[in-house]
Amino acid sequence: xxxxxxxxxxxxxxxxxxxxxxxxxxxxxxxxxxxxxxxxxxxxxxxxxxxxxxxxxxxxxxxxxxxxxxxxxxxxxxxxxxxxxxxxxxxxxxxxxxxxxxxxxxxxxxxxxxxxxxxxxxxxxxxxxxxxxxxxxxxxxxxxxxxxxxxxxxxxxxxxxxxxxxxxxxxxxxxxxxxxxxxxxxxxxxxxxxxxxxxxxxxxxxxxxxxxxxxxxxxxxxxxxxxxxxxxxxxxxxxxxxxxxxxxxxxxxxxxxxxxxxxxxxxxxxxxxxxxxxxxxxxxxxxxxx
Numbered sequence: 001x002x003x004x005x006x007x008x009x010x011x012x013x014x015x016x017x018x019x020x021x022x023x024x025x026x027x028x029x030x031x032x033x034x035x036x037x038x039x040x041x042x043x044x045x046x047x048x049x050x051x052x053x054x055x056x057x058x059x060x061x062x063x064x065x066x067x068x069x070x071x072x073x074x075x076x077x078x079x080x081x082x083x084x085x086x087x088x089x090x091x092x093x094x095x096x097x098x099x100x101x102x103x104x105x106x107x108x109x110x111x112x113x114x115x116x117x118x119x120x121x122x123x124x125x126x127x128x129x130x131x132x133x134x135x136x137x138x139x140x141x142x143x144x145x146x147x148x149x150x151x152x153x154x155x156x157x158x159x160x161x162x163x164x165x166x167x168x169x170x171x172x173x174x175x176x177x178x179x180x181x182x183x184x185x186x187x188x189x190x191x192x193x194x195x196x197x198x199x200x201x202x203x204x205x206x207x208x209x210x211x212x213x214x215x216x217x218x219x220x221x222x223x224x225x226x227x228x229x230x231x232x233x234x235x236x237x238x239x240x241x242x243x244x245x246x247x248x249x250x251x252x253x254x255x256x257x258x259x260x261x262x263x264x265x266x267x268x269x270x271x272x273x274x275x276x277x278x279x280x281x282x283x284x285x286x287x288x289x290x
Contacts (some may be wrong), residue, residue, distance in 0.1 A: 001083065002032055005137040005280060009162075017037045018159070024044060024166045028133060031173045035130045041124060046087055051124065055091040057084040060098040077131020089124040093131035094138075101139065101168055106200035113199050115283070117211050117221055122249050125205065125256035133172040140165035180250060180279040180286050184266040191263050195289065207249045209264035213242040243271055252283050261289070 006029045013022050024206035046052065065072055075225030077084045079103070092115055099108035116122055140162045181204070183191035198204045211221040213233050247260050253260035266272050272288060279286035 002134050002137070005134070005141045007030075008270070009137070009141045009144045012148050019160075021163060021166060024163075024170055028137065028166065028169045028173070032130070032133060032137075037128060040125055043087070046127070051089070051121065052085060052087050054081075054084055055086050055088060057086065059091050059094040060135075061095070061102065064095075082196065087127065087131065088119075088121065089127050090134065091133040092124075093128060094135040096128075097132045097135040097168065098139070100132075101136070101165060105203070109203050110196075110200050113206055116205065117208065120212075120215055122205070122207070122252045122256075125253055125258055127177075128256070129172040134171040136165045136169035136172070140169060172265065176197070177259060178254040178257055178261040178282070178284045180254060180275060180282075180284055180290055181259065181261040182266050182275050182286075183290050184260065184265045184272065184274060184288050186267065187265060190290075191265075195261055195263060201259050202259065204259045205253045206261045206263055207246055207253065209242055209246060209262075212245050212249065213238065216245060218242055243274075247275065250275065250278060251282070254284055 006025060009025060010022070010281050013025070015022060035131075042191050055076075056073055057080075058075060059073065060214060063075045067073065088136050092112065096108040096112050099105060099111070116125075143162035143165060147155050147162060150158055151241060185191050192206075192208065192210075195204075195206060214221060214223060216238070217233055243264065246264060250260050250262055262275060264271075266275075266288070
C-alpha cells in the first residue's frame with residue numbers, strides 16, 4: 001500500500017505543471033523505502049506480539065461523528081481485509097495526522113498520549129513517523145485523484161490540498177528532538193494537570209507512575225487499587241519496580257526520538273539522579289519540573 005500511493009500519485013501529476021510536487025514525492029518515497037528496510041525487524045516483532053490486528057482502517061476525522069455526546073467511528077474498511085488488518089499504530093496515526101493537517105496538532109498529541117496510557121504500546125512510537133507519513137500520503141493521493149476529475153478553482157483547491165498533505169508526509173522525515181523531563185512533587189501537587197500543556201503543545205510523551213504501577217499489577221489505569229501507603233501497590237518493592245518500569249519506558253520513548261516526561265513524585269534524590277544518568281547515557285537534555 002505504501003508503494004502504491006507513490007505510483008498512483010505519480011501517474012496523476014504533470015511534470016510540466018507539478019514539478020514541485022514530484023520533487024517532494026521523490027524525497028518522501030526514498031525516505032519511506034529506507035525506513036521500511038530499517039524497520040523490518042521491528043515490524044516482525046510487532047507482528048509476533050499481536051500488534052497487527054483487525055482495525056478500522058480509515059480512521060480520519062471524516063469518519064468520526066459526535067452522537068449522543070460521544071465520538072463514534074463509522075465507515076470502517078469492510079471491503080478489504082488487507083487494508084483493515086494493520087499495525088494498530090497505523091490506525092492511530094491516521095487520526096493524529098489528520099488533526100495535524102487540520103491545524104489541531106495539540107488534540108492529536110492529547111489523543112496519542114491517552115491511547116498510549118490505555119494500551120502501554122510505547123514501543124510503537126518508533127514506527128509512528130513511518131505511519132504518519134503513510135497516512136498523509138493516502139490523503140495526498142486522494143486529493144491528486146480528485147484534481148484530475150475537476151476543473152478551474154476546484155481543481156486548484158485539490159492540488160493545494162495534495163501539496164499540504166505531501167508537506168506533512170515530508171515533515172515526518174525530520175529527526176526527532178528527544179529530551180528527558182521528570183516531574184517532582186508530592187502526590188496531588190498537580191504534576192499531571194500542569195504538564196498537560198507540554199503534552200499537547202510540545203508533543204511530549206508522558207509516562208505516569210500512577211498508570212504504570214497499576215499496569216504492573218494487572219489493573220486498568222482507572223481502577224482503584226484499595227492499597228494504603230506502604231502497602232499493596234505502594235510497598236517499597238512495588239515502588240522500586242514502578243521506577244524501573246518508568247526508566248525502561250523513558251528509554252523506549254527517547255530511542256524513538258521523542259521527548260518524554262516521567263510523571264512521578266521523585267521525592268528522593270537518588271531516583272532523580274538515576275534518570276539524570278539515563279539522560280547523560282543517551283546524550284539528551286535533562287530537566288526537573290518542580
